[in-house]
Amino acid sequence: xxxxxxxxxxxxxxxxxxxxxxxxxxxxxxxxxxxxxxxxxxxxxxxxxxxxxxxxxxxxxxxxxxxxxxxxxxxxxxxxxxxxxxxxxxxxxxxxxxxxxxxxxxxxxxxxxxxxxxxxxxxxxxxxxxxxxxxxxxxxxxxxxxxxxxxxxxxxxxxxxxxxxxxxxxxxxxxxxxxxxxxxxxxxxxxxxxxxxxxxxxxxxxxxxxxxxxxxxxxxxxxxxxxxxxxxxxxxxxxxxxxxxxxxxxxxxxxxxxxxxxxxxxxxxxxxxxxxxxxxxxxxxxxxxxxxxxxxxxxxxxxxxxxxxxxxxxxxxxxxxxxxxxxxxxxxxxxxxxxxxxxxxxxxxxxxxxxxxxxxxxxxxxxxxxxxxxxxxxxxxxxxxxxxxxxxxxxxxxxxxxxxxxxxxxxxxxxxxxxxxxxxxxxxxxxxxxxxxxxxxxxxxxxxxxxxxxxxxxxxxxxxxxxxxxxxxxxxxxxxxxxxxxxxxxxxxxxxxxxx
Amino acid sequence: xxxxxxxxxxxxxxxxxxxxxxxxxxxxxxxxxxxxxxxxxxxxxxxxxxxxxxxxxxxxxxxxxxxxxxxxxxxxxxxxxxxxxxxxxxxxxxxxxxxxxxxxxxxxxxxxxxxxxxxxxxxxxxxxxxxxxxxxxxxxxxxxxxxxxxxxxxxxxxxxxx
Numbered sequence: 001x002x003x004x005x006x007x008x009x010x011x012x013x014x015x016x017x018x019x020x021x022x023x024x025x026x027x028x029x030x031x032x033x034x035x036x037x038x039x040x041x042x043x044x045x046x047x048x049x050x051x052x053x054x055x056x057x058x059x060x061x062x063x064x065x066x067x068x069x070x071x072x073x074x075x076x077x078x079x080x081x082x083x084x085x086x087x088x089x090x091x092x093x094x095x096x097x098x099x100x101x102x103x104x105x106x107x108x109x110x111x112x113x114x115x116x117x118x119x120x121x122x123x124x125x126x127x128x129x130x131x132x133x134x135x136x137x138x139x140x141x142x143x144x145x146x147x148x149x150x151x152x153x154x155x156x157x158x159x160x161x162x163x164x165x166x167x168x169x170x171x172x173x174x175x176x177x178x179x180x181x182x183x184x185x186x187x188x189x190x191x192x193x194x195x196x197x198x199x200x201x202x203x204x205x206x207x208x209x210x211x212x213x214x215x216x217x218x219x220x221x222x223x224x225x226x227x228x229x230x231x232x233x234x235x236x237x238x239x240x241x242x243x244x245x246x247x248x249x250x251x252x253x254x255x256x257x258x259x260x261x262x263x264x265x266x267x268x269x270x271x272x273x274x275x276x277x278x279x280x281x282x283x284x285x286x287x288x289x290x291x292x293x294x295x296x297x298x299x300x301x302x303x304x305x306x307x308x309x310x311x312x313x314x315x316x317x318x319x320x321x322x323x324x325x326x327x328x329x330x331x332x333x334x335x336x337x338x339x340x341x342x343x344x345x346x347x348x349x350x351x352x353x354x355x356x357x358x359x360x361x362x363x364x365x366x367x368x369x370x371x372x373x374x375x376x377x378x379x380x381x382x383x384x385x386x387x388x389x390x391x392x393x394x395x396x397x398x399x400x401x402x403x404x405x406x407x408x409x410x411x412x413x414x415x416x417x418x419x420x421x422x423x424x425x426x427x428x429x430x431x432x433x434x435x436x437x438x439x440x441x442x443x444x445x446x447x448x449x450x451x452x453x454x455x456x457x458x459x460x461x462x463x464x465x466x467x468x469x470x471x472x473x474x475x476x477x478x479x480x481x482x483x484x485x486x487x488x489x490x491x492x493x494x495x496x497x498x499x500x
Numbered sequence: 501x502x503x504x505x506x507x508x509x510x511x512x513x514x515x516x517x518x519x520x521x522x523x524x525x526x527x528x529x530x531x532x533x534x535x536x537x538x539x540x541x542x543x544x545x546x547x548x549x550x551x552x553x554x555x556x557x558x559x560x561x562x563x564x565x566x567x568x569x570x571x572x573x574x575x576x577x578x579x580x581x582x583x584x585x586x587x588x589x590x591x592x593x594x595x596x597x598x599x600x601x602x603x604x605x606x607x608x609x610x611x612x613x614x615x616x617x618x619x620x621x622x623x624x625x626x627x628x629x630x631x632x633x634x635x636x637x638x639x640x641x642x643x644x645x646x647x648x649x650x651x652x653x654x655x656x657x658x659x660x661x662x
Contacts, residue, residue, distance in 0.1 A: 238571070
């Protein structure tokens, strides 16, 4: 028998949702300060309206639903999935008010794309957008990459046992430190240290490339946030092509890879345990899948003769590949070139790279390396069972911070999530084909959306059907949250209708 | 009429080698160039649009990004040509509108395989300008109304606390 949710459940969900909305509202202070600094009056007003709307909603929820009770698993998951939808709507308000998005749906699309660190965009005339709005576009990637709930946990929540439930609901299931609040703060520490270093490196490179110092450091900060959080927005419409610089490309490759690494691994590297990077199942799997998928891309590009010489082929092919594999979505080619200049084989190299993603507990989306490694180990174990004598005891181990014995439970969980992602990629591709786009292009764009990558072959534009925009929004949301909290909210809705 | 063999050779050379390279010396959009990059590769093209972002000087040359309303393309030109640019497009300014004549590259071997144009000539079709910003009264009024509502809710929450 399905039990209908009680009013108490709704009150608890509403109360914690209100707290997270207040946390999100406070982040809008940053673009307001930028607006004042750059003397951009109307953009600053857009964010004043955004912050007011958010605080009103947050305060009302907290007061109407006030409770002293802690969250249970179901409530925690629902708070997380609703937080992301509310964040999308509230985050879209200042974007829409800027006039650079044709409809509120387009603004919501970009807000979800930003928070989910995807990078697909429907912005119009980006080259004339204000610093204030451009900062917000990149800031939401930085916030979404760490996790909206992580922000609330780090700064606005004084510690409650439901914190871990929301942390897990946001697609993270690893504690770096025993306390989840300390884990959230460590994630912020890593991100802010890299933010300073990355902005400095990109800013200086920009100056050497001929950019004005203020612009250069502004771009440096924005590009860092998009690269480390494997987002993919850029301050100018040409994406990374704008900079015409190999050094810039190299630095962004390093930042993208850093963003694709597990925060737990960062923690061990910071503590001097450098051997972990060689032994860890995620880094070894990442290395193997990068090599394998790049080989496919390289053969494809060589077949079609897209680039004169191996060096140029490597520079273009590897950049798009690493950008796709880490889930970033930076491009050094125009979206239409994927179709016009690349052949099907090269695209079939990029699609699995996007589908696989980076490490768990990183800022990337998609299936992720730990699950791929575990599935591979399970295959190996089964093969051994077939080959070896019946009486032999077959044990498979893998190294992830410590030596772990492979258990059926881990394999089951890895396979379920992998299957869920494959279905999500497929459903998006079907939706694309339903609206008349070719199979490969539909699969490319769908995988990019669901895996939170942001590479585009040209389907994503303002003229695409509204239903396809909504499909991609749902894919970005479900892909970022890794299904668990999405499944919970579906179950909650079913229980509300059918429960007794 | 006596036909000069040398003249025939010159005409044939022009017909087969020079004219095809100049046959696209007419206005092309960025979308046409990107979509049909193989067709225009190595050809002389004319491209028009607004200068956006920074003019990036690199030694005796410069990168100028020009947006025609659909996409922005990177234009590689001599620093002396780039110095003619007075306004760069941004939130606070409209950039100069330029008509660039140059060689189009689908995957430029000199610039890491980028799609670009190496400018040979430049013509300013319109001057850029600074864009003055006036406070939008609708936005100001909406922010005041929401501010009032927020104050009211905050006061009400204070009462409930007591």
